[in-house]
Amino acid sequence: MISDLRQPIPLELPADFRGLRVLIFGLGRFGGGLGSARFFAERGAQVTITDRATAKELSSTLDQLSDLPIHAYQLGRHHESDFVEADWIVVNPAVPPKNPYLQTGINGGAQLVTEMDLFLRWCASEHVAGITGTNGKSTTTELTYRMLLASGLTAHIGGNIGRSLLCEIDRIEPAHRVVVELSSFQLDRLQPDTRRPRAVAITHYAPNHLDWHETEDAYLAAKERLLPLCFDAEGVSTMVALPAGQPHFDRWRAVSKPRRVVPFAGDLVPPGGCGFDGPWLTRTDSTGRVDSFVDFTASPLKGVASRANAACAAALAFELGASVEAVSDAVLRYRALPHRQELVARGDSLQFVNDSKATTADATASGLEAYGPNVVLLAGGSSKGTSFQALAEAIHRHARGVALYGSTADAIRESLERSGYDADRIACYETLPEAFNAAIGLSQPGDTVLLSPACASFDQFTNYEERGELFRRLVHEWCATRA
Numbered sequence: 001m002i003s004d005l006r007q008p009i010p011l012e013l014p015a016d017f018r019g020l021r022v023l024i025f026g027l028g029r030f031g032g033g034l035g036s037a038r039f040f041a042e043r044g045a046q047v048t049i050t051d052r053a054t055a056k057e058l059s060s061t062l063d064q065l066s067d068l069p070i071h072a073y074q075l076g077r078h079h080e081s082d083f084v085e086a087d088w089i090v091v092n093p094a095v096p097p098k099n100p101y102l103q104t105g106i107n108g109g110a111q112l113v114t115e116m117d118l119f120l121r122w123c124a125s126e127h128v129a130g131i132t133g134t135n136g137k138s139t140t141t142e143l144t145y146r147m148l149l150a151s152g153l154t155a156h157i158g159g160n161i162g163r164s165l166l167c168e169i170d171r172i173e174p175a176h177r178v179v180v181e182l183s184s185f186q187l188d189r190l191q192p193d194t195r196r197p198r199a200v201a202i203t204h205y206a207p208n209h210l211d212w213h214e215t216e217d218a219y220l221a222a223k224e225r226l227l228p229l230c231f232d233a234e235g236v237s238t239m240v241a242l243p244a245g246q247p248h249f250d251r252w253r254a255v256s257k258p259r260r261v262v263p264f265a266g267d268l269v270p271p272g273g274c275g276f277d278g279p280w281l282t283r284t285d286s287t288g289r290v291d292s293f294v295d296f297t298a299s300p301l302k303g304v305a306s307r308a309n310a311a312c313a314a315a316l317a318f319e320l321g322a323s324v325e326a327v328s329d330a331v332l333r334y335r336a337l338p339h340r341q342e343l344v345a346r347g348d349s350l351q352f353v354n355d356s357k358a359t360t361a362d363a364t365a366s367g368l369e370a371y372g373p374n375v376v377l378l379a380g381g382s383s384k385g386t387s388f389q390a391l392a393e394a395i396h397r398h399a400r401g402v403a404l405y406g407s408t409a410d411a412i413r414e415s416l417e418r419s420g421y422d423a424d425r426i427a428c429y430e431t432l433p434e435a436f437n438a439a440i441g442l443s444q445p446g447d448t449v450l451l452s453p454a455c456a457s458f459d460q461f462t463n464y465e466e467r468g469e470l471f472r473r474l475v476h477e478w479c480a481t482r483a
Contacts (some may be wrong), residue, residue: 005100005150007110009088009111009113009117009118009121009191010121011193011195012122013121013122013169016043016044017040017043017044017045017246017278018044018045019044019046020040020043020044020046020087020088021046021048021086021087022036022040022045022047022048022086022087022088022089022090023048023050023082023083023086023088023089023090023093023105024036024037024040024047024048024090024092025050025083025089025090025091025095025101025105025108025329026050026052026091026092026094026095027049027051027053027058027061027077027092027351027401028051028061028062028092028094029060030095032092032093033049033051033069033090033115034061034064034164035115035165035167036067036090036115036118036164037049037065037068037070037163038064038065038068038164038165039115039164039166039167039169040090040353041065041068041069041070041457042068043101043132045067045400046071047068047070047071048070048072048073048074048082048086048327049070049072049073049074049075049079050074050075050079050082051074051075052078052224053075053076054075054076055073055075055076057079057318057432058075059133059211060482061096061249062251065147066110066369068291068409070089070097076352078461079260080101080104083101083104083105083108083110084104084105084107084108084142084351084365085108085112086105086148086272086340086477087110087111087112088110088112088113089102089105089111089112089113090113090115091113091114091189093110093114093160093183093185093186093189093410094185096212097188097212102321105151106273106388107437109200109248112189113220114186114189114190115166116159116180116182116190117155117184117189117190118166119165119166119169119180119192120180120194120195120197121173121194121195122169122178122195123165123169123172123178124169124173124174124332125153125156125172125173125175125176125177125178125286126173126174126175126198126236126336127134127175127176127177127181127198127199127320127321128177128178128179128180128197128198128199128202129144129178129179129198129200129201129316129319129320130175130182130196130197130199130200131144131179131180131181131182131200131201131203131312132181132182132183132184132201132202132203132226133201133202133205133225134203134204134205134206134207134208134360134362134363135203135204135206135305135362135363135379136203136204136305136308136309136312136362137160137161137182137183137198137203137312138160138181138340138357139301139306139309139313139336139337139340140201140203140309140312140313140316141157141159141161141179141180141181142161142334143309143310143313143317143330143331144179144313144316144317144320145157145179146330146333146334147313147314147317147326147327147331148177148317148320148321148322148326149330149332150322150323150325150326150329151321151322151323151326151332151394152326153176153177153320153321154175154176154177154296155171155176155177155178155179155323156171156172156176156177156179157179157180158169158178158179158180158181159180159181159182159184159186160181160183160186160420161181162179165178165180168466170185177318177320177321178197179444180197181219182226183220184209184212184213184222184223185209185212185222185266186221186281187222187223187225187226188213188218188225188435189346190225190226190308191255191328194460195229196226196228196229196321197226197318198237198238198239198319199234199238199239199240199241199258199319199320200226200227200239200240200241200256200259201240201241201242201312201315202223202226202227202240202241202242202246202252203243203309203312204243204246204305204308204362205223205243205246205248206222206360206361206362206390207219207386208359208360208386209215209385210384210385210386210390211383211384211385215327215483220248224251224252224255227240227252227255227256227259227296228255228256229256229258229259236315237260237317237319238258238259238260239260239262240252240253240256240259240260240261240262240314241262241264241312242256242261242262242264243263243264243308244263244264244265244268244270244273244275245265245267249263255277261356262315262319263275264308264312264314264315265308265311266303266304266305266306266307266308266310266311267304267307267308268280268323269283269284269290269293269392270284271284271288272285272286273311273315273441274311274312274314274318275308275311275352276296276307276311277290277295278295279295279296280292280293280295280296281293281294281307281310281314281328281331283295283314283315283318284459285459286345288343288347288455290291291324291362293311293324293327293328294327294328294331294332296310298332299331299332299334300334300335300336300343300376301331301334301336301417302341302370302371303341303367303369303370304369304370305366305369305370305372306341306366306370311375314327314479317330320470330339335359337340337476338354338464338465338468339354339355339356339357339464339468340355340357340358341353341354341355341367342354342355342368344471344472344475344476345440345475345476345479347475347479347482348461348482349445349447349479350440350443350445350446350447350448350449351371351447351448351449352369352448352449352451352471353371353448353450353452353459354451354468354471354472354475355450355451355452356397356451356452356453356457356464356465356467357464357470358382358452358453358469359381359384359453359454359455359456359457359464360386360454361386361387361388361391361394362390363389363392363454363481364377364379364391364394364452364453364454365398365450366392366451367450368394368395368398368399369394369398370398371398371448371450372397373397373398373399373400374400374444374446374447374448375396375398375399375400375404375434375447375448375449376399376400376401376403376437376439376442376443376447376448376449376451376465377399377401377402377450377452378402378403378405378435378439378441378449378451378452378453378471379391379395379402379403379404379405379412379452379453379454379455379469380405380406380407380408380409380412380432380453380454380455380459381405381406381407381408381453381454381455381457381459381460381461382406382407382408382455382456382458382460383407383408383411383454383455383456384385384455384456387409387415388408388412388415388454389415389419389477391412391415391454392412392415392416392421393419395416395419395421396416396419396420397420399425400425400442400444400447401425401426401427401439401442401443402416402421402425402426402442403427403428403429403435403436403438403439404426404427404428404429404435405429405431405432405434405435406429406430406432406455406459406460407459408427408455408459409428409429409430412430413426414455425442427439427441432460432467432470432474433474436450436474438470438479440478443452449475451467451468453467
């Protein structure tokens with residue numbers, strides 16, 4: 001039981017939370033607060049949940065809490081009194097820093113906490129890998145996890161990839177391996193005294209989420225909060241995997257000291273790092289010894305970005321005790337996660353790939369590089385505050401045509417026209433189904449129709465999954481008419 005509710009968050013997991021008033025600020029329609037609500041309610045805390053969404057909008061999430069003694073729900077609006085009366089406020093990652101209710105809670109004496117910060121504080125494992133980056137986080141997280149499992153190690157996966165680990169914390173032992181994906185939103189609120197993972201990585205960096213962070217400096221600073229060493233296990237090595245050639249590489253190396261730096265790349269083998277010698281996934285050590293161990297031509301993963309993700313995952317997995325054989329097996333058996341360069345179907349001389357998770361220009365550029373030049377791109381959605389010039393340049397290099405839709409369609413079209421892209425190869429519509437039909441019309445036999453939006457989904461969809469599901473339906477319906 002916690003003796004003083006207003007003291008800083010303890011570094012050790014309390015036995016129970018009786019008497020603690022916990023406010024879950026943002027339950028979310030995708031389970032963002034679900035794990036925290038269950039964790040605290042099961043341990044005796046008085047849990048109140050507040051969310052601007054209505055009970056109807058949150059119905060599927062609320063159903064998963066029906067067996068718990070939740071003290072109160074405030075749905076459809078927030079009440080200041082809940083924030084004033086709370087001891088701890090568990091802040092959903094999507095809540096922006098300037099939300100006025102955060103200050104209301106602070107003024108009332110509440111501690112602001114996050115699920116990920118609490119997990120990293122209280123997790124018993126001495127073998128945690130933390131993975132962030134603008135693109136490639138989920139693929140790298142999943143690959144690392146599979147490499148560890150294939151090595152016969154007990155492993156857990158969670159975080160931003162969509163799985164709460166806080167509810168599993170009692171089952172995680174010191175020798176277990178844990179792999180967590182970390183978003184910039186989660187990292188932004190990571191406390192200075194919270195233990196950082198033993199092995200960390202930045203998969204890739206480009207400006208993103210400027211609608212939330214407001215400036216690129218703030219976004220970059222959030223990513224860097226993962227890097228400083230804050231680890232207290234004696235005799236355990238620590239490392240950071242960093243993308244070779246990134247402009248911020250030297251800055252990240254300095255921030256990460258005294259961690260050992262392992263550079264990685266998808267198109268070369270960095271000295272002392274992990275990368276590719278032609279088609280071979282290869283690692284080198286400080287003595288210059290070279291070990292090439294996976295022929296990537298047999299892998300379903302495509303493109304330089306996917307190779308870089310595999311190299312990063314291998315570096316992390318080796319650090320946490322994976323074997324060469326297990327790493328090789330995991331790479332060759334890997335299939336893309338849903339909505340991440342996912343092959344949906346082949347039909348009538350066309351191939352359809354769902355890359356709905358690609359919500360940045362760089363992510364879409366990776367998809368275009370992997371499938372171009374015989375590719376017709378479906379792109380558009382809602383803005384995240386970034387420029388579309390880099391997207392236009394990637395389309396110019398790799399795409400036969402582009403079908404645009406949503407609130408950013410005109411802005412992307414204007415960037416394409418400024419880059420000199422042929423207007424006859426651009427179709428611009430309001431909705432994804434209309435743009436899908438236009439993409440079919442722009443394609444030729446042997447082409448790939450690639451949904452890789454380079455934008456968020458919130459103008460027309462609840463999330464990127466819903467957008468990807470609609471694309472799948474459109475593909476299957478079209479293929480059915482050609483059967």
